[in-house]
Amino acid sequence: MQAVRKSGVLTGALVGLLFTVALTAIFFMGNRLITLPFVPNDFFEWLTRVLPGTIVPTVIEIMVKIIRGLNLGPTDSTAKTAEYLIALVQFLVLGTVLGGLFFVVLRRRHVVNSQSYLPGAIFGGVIGVAMLLMSDSTNSTSSLDPFIRAIWILVVFVGWGAVLNWIYNDLYTLPDTARPAEVPAASAQQLDRRQFLIRVGGATAAITLVGGGVGLALGSGDGQRPVSSGLAPAAESTLDPGLTDGQGNPLPNAHDPVKPAPGTRPEYTPLKDHYRIDINLNPPVVAENTWSLPITGLVANPITLSLSDLRTQYAAMTQYVTLACISNPLGGDLTSTTKWTGVSLQQIMKQVQPTQDAGFLRITAADGFDEYVALDLINKDERIMLTYEWDGQPLLPEHGFPLRIYVPDLYGMKQPKWIETIEVVQDWQEGYWVRRGWSETAQMNATSVIDTVATNSIIKNGDQMLVPIGGIAHAGARGISKVEVQVDNGDWVEAQRRGPLSQTTWVIWRYDWPFSEGQHTFAVRCVDGKGAAQIVDVHDVAPDGATGIFSVNEYISNPTNT
Ligand SMILES: Nc1nc2c(c(=O)[nH]1)N[C@H]1C(S)=C(S)[C@@H](COP(=O)(O)O)O[C@H]1N2
Numbered sequence: 001m002q003a004v005r006k007s008g009v010l011t012g013a014l015v016g017l018l019f020t021v022a023l024t025a026i027f028f029m030g031n032r033l034i035t036l037p038f039v040p041n042d043f044f045e046w047l048t049r050v051l052p053g054t055i056v057p058t059v060i061e062i063m064v065k066i067i068r069g070l071n072l073g074p075t076d077s078t079a080k081t082a083e084y085l086i087a088l089v090q091f092l093v094l095g096t097v098l099g100g101l102f103f104v105v106l107r108r109r110h111v112v113n114s115q116s117y118l119p120g121a122i123f124g125g126v127i128g129v130a131m132l133l134m135s136d137s138t139n140s141t142s143s144l145d146p147f148i149r150a151i152w153i154l155v156v157f158v159g160w161g162a163v164l165n166w167i168y169n170d171l172y173t174l175p176d177t178a179r180p181a182e183v184p185a186a187s188a189q190q191l192d193r194r195q196f197l198i199r200v201g202g203a204t205a206a207i208t209l210v211g212g213g214v215g216l217a218l219g220s221g222d223g224q225r226p227v228s229s230g231l232a233p234a235a236e237s238t239l240d241p242g243l244t245d246g247q248g249n250p251l252p253n254a255h256d257p258v259k260p261a262p263g264t265r266p267e268y269t270p271l272k273d274h275y276r277i278d279i280n281l282n283p284p285v286v287a288e289n290t291w292s293l294p295i296t297g298l299v300a301n302p303i304t305l306s307l308s309d310l311r312t313q314y315a316a317m318t319q320y321v322t323l324a325c326i327s328n329p330l331g332g333d334l335t336s337t338t339k340w341t342g343v344s345l346q347q348i349m350k351q352v353q354p355t356q357d358a359g360f361l362r363i364t365a366a367d368g369f370d371e372y373v374a375l376d377l378i379n380k381d382e383r384i385m386l387t388y389e390w391d392g393q394p395l396l397p398e399h400g401f402p403l404r405i406y407v408p409d410l411y412g413m414k415q416p417k418w419i420e421t422i423e424v425v426q427d428w429q430e431g432y433w434v435r436r437g438w439s440e441t442a443q444m445n446a447t448s449v450i451d452t453v454a455t456n457s458i459i460k461n462g463d464q465m466l467v468p469i470g471g472i473a474h475a476g477a478r479g480i481s482k483v484e485v486q487v488d489n490g491d492w493v494e495a496q497r498r499g500p501l502s503q504t505t506w507v508i509w510r511y512d513w514p515f516s517e518g519q520h521t522f523a524v525r526c527v528d529g530k531g532a533a534q535i536v537d538v539h540d541v542a543p544d545g546a547t548g549i550f551s552v553n554e555y556i557s558n559p560t561n562t
Pocket residue numbers: 274275276277278279280323324325326365366367369398399400411412413414415416417418
């Protein structure tokens with residue numbers, strides 16, 4: 001094997017890919033068994049945080065469009081699934097490239113007679129160090145001691161590099177005497193290589209099956225960490241499930257005579273269906289017993305609060321809130337309503353006493369997210385609160401356990417979950433998404449949506465037939481003073497409004513439309529509580545949130561008489 005015939009790049013890439021599949025299976029098993037870091041996800045999360053400017057938001061926007069365009073399912077969970085897939089593919093591509101690179105470099109250096117695994121082990125070690133730094137900076141797939149995590153990642157990558165080297169040696173440093181004399185050199189080597197790769201492929205498949213299988217069968221894995229609930233099970237309720245909260249308590253507007261048109265989204269979102277948007281594949285793990293909240297900076301009286309301090313030392317406040325993501329397209333499902341409980345920041349600011357220079361709260365979160373809130377705003381609005389419960393339960397891990405903030409009227413991007421620190425500072429700065437091109441103010445736009453044209457719930461009114469049409473209207477904390485519906489470019493007709501759960505939630509509206517068979521276009525618009533009409537100009541979500549008139553076009557056929 002003296003002559004260097006091929007660069008080795010393709011062979012190296014193939015071996016790199018196979019071993020990275022096995023590597024992924026090993027990381028998966030470690031993660032599921034004892035929550036060792038799942039490096040492919042950590043690598044993905046690291047990348048999404050360091051990629052400059054608007055690359056990530058643009059990718060998200062395209063993803064949301066595809067999901068909605070192809071009707072692939074709920075936007076948030078489908079997007080997360082897509083992200084997991086991207087994370088996996090990205091990691092495999094990286095392993096493939098590194099495998100090719102490794103072979104090329106050894107070939108270039110004419111390493112043809114070595115039986116050492118050292119170059120590979122070093123190569124793997126260098127990648128391992130890079131990976132453990134990335135994994136550490138995201139810190140979201142493992143709750144284990146950093147030292148154990150580091151050793152695990154290093155050992156696995158050193159092993160990966162060493163086996164890469166072992167394959168290289170076997171493919172490219174076969175002694176000439178091992179080859180039958182009558183077979184031409186090239187084909188003998190190719191035969192060996194093919195057999196060899198089949199064996200490597202087999203071994204890889206075995207590791208992958210065992211790792212993946214053990215991981216799936218035995219592990220509890222992350223994302224399933226126990227959540228302390230400590231609450232009595234939901235009481236039996238005789239009320240319509242759409243009219244109670246998660247504990248079965250009647251909602252404040254349960255007796256409102258205006259009922260939602262059949263098919264309208266639930267006015268109070270079941271907790272499990274609340275949309276979820278954040279920069280993490282798996283929610284950060286925050287343990288209640290080690291968590292505490294330092295409130296420091298420009299204050300006369302810095303304090304540190306535990307979760308139980310927050311629960312017991314301050315008056316609790318409960319508010320019904322509709323949250324929306326600035327990435328929610330017109331008529332989209334990235335908006336939900338639930339009951340938030342926490343402590344008004346006015347109480348806490350009174351206690352810490354910001355100094356003369358103090359201007360803003362800088363809030364940081366366990367996942368590296370950060371945002372700023374103006375003290376002026378807090379002083380004006382007692383509803384701004386540190387929130388520890390949703391729907392009468394401690395926050396779920398994916399919704400920010402143990403603590404998140406509520407700031408009325410602003411999109412979710414301004415409202416950190418998993419809060420870790422609050423520092424009172426003098427000057428405003430751009431928060432996480434603002435630095436990536438999204439709105440500085442992020443005030444919620446007024447929006448109205450048709451959820452249903454309920455042709456199978458027609459109401460007979462004398463000889464008239466009425467089709468209930470309905471949906472939601474929302475304008476942040478500004479309320480809704482009017483909803484109007486237009487059919488086929490006719491006059492705008494005012495719809496009925498159901499009394500909302502609070503000033504800051506969406507309003508359920510309905511319009512009982514006099515039926516006529518045929519193709520029809522239905523449109524809706526609203527006016528906010530301050531008299532400002534919904535913006536009709538069509539804008540996509542970036543950078544200020546979607547605007548425009550929502551409409552549906554449908555063929556309405558004569559209901560079969562029964
Ligand atoms: N720490 C942290 N907080 C965050 C985010 C995040 O990525 N990290 N995403 C924000 C965005 S963009 C939205 S829309 C809301 C969504 O909250 P939810 O997932 O609980 O519905 O959380 C906000 N708070």
